[in-house]
Amino acid sequence: MxxxxxxxxxxxxxxxxxxxxxxxxxxxxxxxxxxxxxxxxxxxxxxxxxxxxxxxxxxxxxxxxxxxxxxxxxxxxxxxxxxxxxxxxxxxxxxxxxxxxxxxxxxxxxxxxxxxxxxxxxxxxxxxxxxxxxxxxxxxxxxxxxxxxxxxxxxxxxxxxxxxxxxxxxxxxxxxxxxxxxxxxxxxxxxxxxxxxxxxxxxxxxxxxxxxxxxxxxxxxxxxxxxxxxxxxxxxxxxxxxxxxxxxxxxxxxxxxxxxxxxxxxxxxxxxxxxxxxxxxxxxxxxxxxxxxxxxxxxxxxxxxxxxxxxxxxxxxxxxxxxxxxxxxxxxxxxxxxGFQAGPDLGHGQFEKLSRFKGTGLTHIVPELNEEVSRDTIRDRFKETLELEISDRETDMIYDFVRGDYELPYHRTNHIRSLVAKVVANHLDFNWIGRSHxxxxxxxxxxxxxxxxxxxxxxxxxxxxxxxxxxxxxxxxxxxxxxxxxxxx
Ligand SMILES: [Zn+2]
Structure with missing residues (x-):
């Protein structure tokens, strides 16, 4: 015992x-x-x-x-x-x-x-x-x-x-x-x-x-x-x-x-x-x-x-x-x-998109986003993991960010994870105030x-x-x- x-x-x-x-x-x-x-x-x-x-x-x-x-x-x-x-x-x-x-x-x-x-x-x-x-x-x-x-x-x-x-x-x-x-x-x-x-x-x-x-x-x-x-x-x-x-x-x-x-x-x-x-x-x-x-x-x-x-x-x-x-x-x-905010699809469209997610961006998208990443890979990762078709502008922002050519204004969110979240927010109107407690x-x-x-x-x-x-x-x-x-x- x-x-x-x-x-x-x-x-x-x-x-x-x-x-x-x-x-x-x-x-x-x-x-x-x-x-x-x-x-x-x-x-x-x-x-x-x-x-x-x-x-x-x-x-x-x-x-x-x-x-x-x-x-x-x-x-x-x-x-x-x-x-x-x-x-x-x-x-x-x-x-x-x-x-x-x-x-x-x-x-x-x-x-x-x-x-x-x-x-x-x-x-x-x-x-x-x-x-x-x-x-x-x-x-x-x-x-x-x-x-x-x-x-x-x-x-x-x-x-x-x-x-x-x-x-x-x-x-x-x-x-x-x-x-x-x-x-x-x-x-x-x-x-x-x-x-x-x-x-x-x-x-x-x-x-x-x-x-x-x-x-x-x-x-x-x-x-x-x-x-x-x-x-x-x-x-x-x-x-x-x-x-x-x-x-x-x-x-x-x-x-x-x-x-x-x-x-x-x-x-x-x-x-x-x-x-x-x-x-x-x-x-x-x-x-x-x-x-x-x-x-x-x-x-x-x-x-x-x-x-x-x-x-x-x-x-x-x-x-x-x-x-x-x-x-x-x-x-x-x-x-x-x-939290979710008001958007064009009034909630249900957002939920429908969320229900198609197949994993976290943290596991399946973010690790790929280094300075070598191609625009195609960026788009593919969002498509495969979250079933989201991201725009050329969104793809460019990520492409530039990982190469040090773009930054987010609030320094605590100046991080690739927050940029990925901002892109997701464009599609689901789910947003965050920062990255900490x-x-x-x-x-x-x-x-x-x-x-x-x-x-x-x-x-x-x-x-x-x-x-x-x-x-x-x-x-x-x-x-x-x-x-x-x-x-x-
Ligand atoms: Zn805690």
Whole structure:
């Protein structure tokens, strides 16, 4: 196994020595029937925290409108707002970090993970190198199972924000090691690079270690779909780095067979976590919505947002069967604030064009656009990937740009990816304000026990306390305070 061994490993950290003993009390309390969550607003046994990374409001809207045009149904996210029988609490959230109005993903996830605003780029580490205990550690100490699911490397900033402490988000090899030392139960996503001894700089065999500790190791979609009904942990990595964009995955037979969808990973994680602990905390991230926004890629953005929405559907279906589950749905920051604008074909023509996209420009167009590229290749790439017939003028702009003879006026968008996006915008009227994170307040929604804590406006760090309260494990904090153990500064 074994859970005990993991708990011992966790308790090896001096900070957690104190936390471990008080958590023991919390665990004992929780085992008494009816006592779980008695001190909180809710009685949540489980928390599912879903985050679409870098989702601007225009992304949420466009994905819903496109889906309605295509399938005559709303996204699960918007549908939740329309239902009357499932109370939803929603509002805006301020995601500022300790040192910046515009957060990065690490500081954003850390604000939820540890309840503190940290500097951009750092993961649950304070200004004086304090290591703040994370929600997954606290949940684990309270007897909960723990899980991280994402389409990025599993060691990327957002999942790390729920379970790791490192000075810099780039320390993904260290983050992978911490996942092992802290004994997280279900870890699914990309990032073989950080577990494979052949690829890790220190040669450490993390797969071997996880396996010794009782985890199943899986490496492709078939293995995920064939997971047994056992109650051991699972570590699954389905690519060396990030998983492919959903639209690229869908149009590549090999990826389609080997890489699971975010919804499939979420479903597998929920089934397994539900058998492991006394309830669970699971983070689910649609991590590449952010990458598509940075790259100004419409197909990448909307199909990854829809794949994220499918995972919301899985989480809400689980909640229907397990009403003692708090489901939180949000994003960590906007990115590039895109959206459809009025155009000659009033929406539907735009959607029709979008439905014919066969991949991302980031994967299939941009890599070809170097100073050697011919006008024919430029036109062919747009035609083959997006089924767009671009004009001679558009072809010339790209031809000149890659040779340094043309530039875009806003220096942050003076990039080939933005120029490709401008050409796409000429055909679909979908546009972007830049290539980076935005300062906007973000959408936050919650349903289930404890959701009522979400009001019209939430500070990011409050969400950490909401989760603890809903789970009824703020007792960990109170007991620690009594003993003078600095759990929450
Ligand atoms: Zn982010």
């Amino acid at each position: 074994d859970r005990r061994r993991f708990l011992q490993l966790g308790a090896a950290s001096p900070l957690l020595l104190g936390l471990g003993s008080v958590a023991g009390e919390a665990r004992a309390q929780q085992r008494q029937p009816g006592n779980a969550g008695s001190s909180g607003n809710g009685k949540a046994r489980n928390v599912i925290f879903l985050v679409s990374d870098g989702m601007s409001m225009g992304t949420l809207t466009a994905a819903d409108q496109y889906l309605y045009w295509r399938d005559e149904r709303h996204t699960h996210w918007i549908d939740l707002y329309m239902q009357r029988d499932l109370p939803v609490h929603r509002g805006l959230m301020d995601m500022s970090s300790r040192n910046a109005m515009v957060t990065d993903s690490a500081a954003a996830a850390a604000s939820w993970g540890c309840g503190h605003r940290v500097n951009n780029g750092s993961v649950n580490i304070g200004p004086d190198d304090e290591e703040y205990p994370t929600i997954l550690q606290i949940a684990r100490e309270a007897g909960k199972a723990t899980g991280l699911v994402t389409t990025t490397t599993v060691t990327h900033a957002t999942p790390a924000g729920f379970g790791a402490n490192v000075a810099s988000r780039g320390q993904e090899a260290d983050i992978a090691k911490q996942y092992y030392e802290r004994g997280y139960d279900v870890i699914l996503g990309g990032g073989n690079h950080y577990f494979d001894p052949e690829r890790r700089d220190d040669g450490e065999d993390l797969y071997g270690k996880f396996e010794q500790a009782g985890h199943e190791i899986i490496r492709d979609r078939d293995a995920l779909l064939a997971l047994s009904d056992s109650d051991v942990g699972v570590l699954g990595t389905f690519s060396n780095w990030h998983l492919p964009y959903e639209i690229d995955r869908l149009h590549n037979e090999q990826s389609k067979q080997s890489v699971p969808t975010l919804a499939e990973m979420t479903d597998a994680a929920l089934q397994r976590l539900n058998r492991i602990g006394d309830g669970f905390v699971l983070q689910v991230e649609g991590g590449r919505v952010d990458h598509a926004a940075h790259g100004n890629d419409l197909g990448g953005l909307l199909f990854d947002q829809l794949a994220f929405d499918d995972a919301i559907g899985v989480a809400l279906a689980f909640q229907q069967e397990h009403p003692d589950t708090l489901v939180i749905i949000t994003t960590d920051h906007g990115n590039a604030n895109p 935005s300062a906007d307040y973000v959408e936050l929604a919650a349903t289930g026990p404890g959701a009522e804590q979400v009001g019209p406006f939430t500070k990011n760090t409050d969400l950490h306390q909401f989760m603890l309260k809903a789970l009824g494990i703020e007792a960990v904090q109170e007991a620690a305070n009594r003993r003078g153990v600095r759990v929450f500064a």
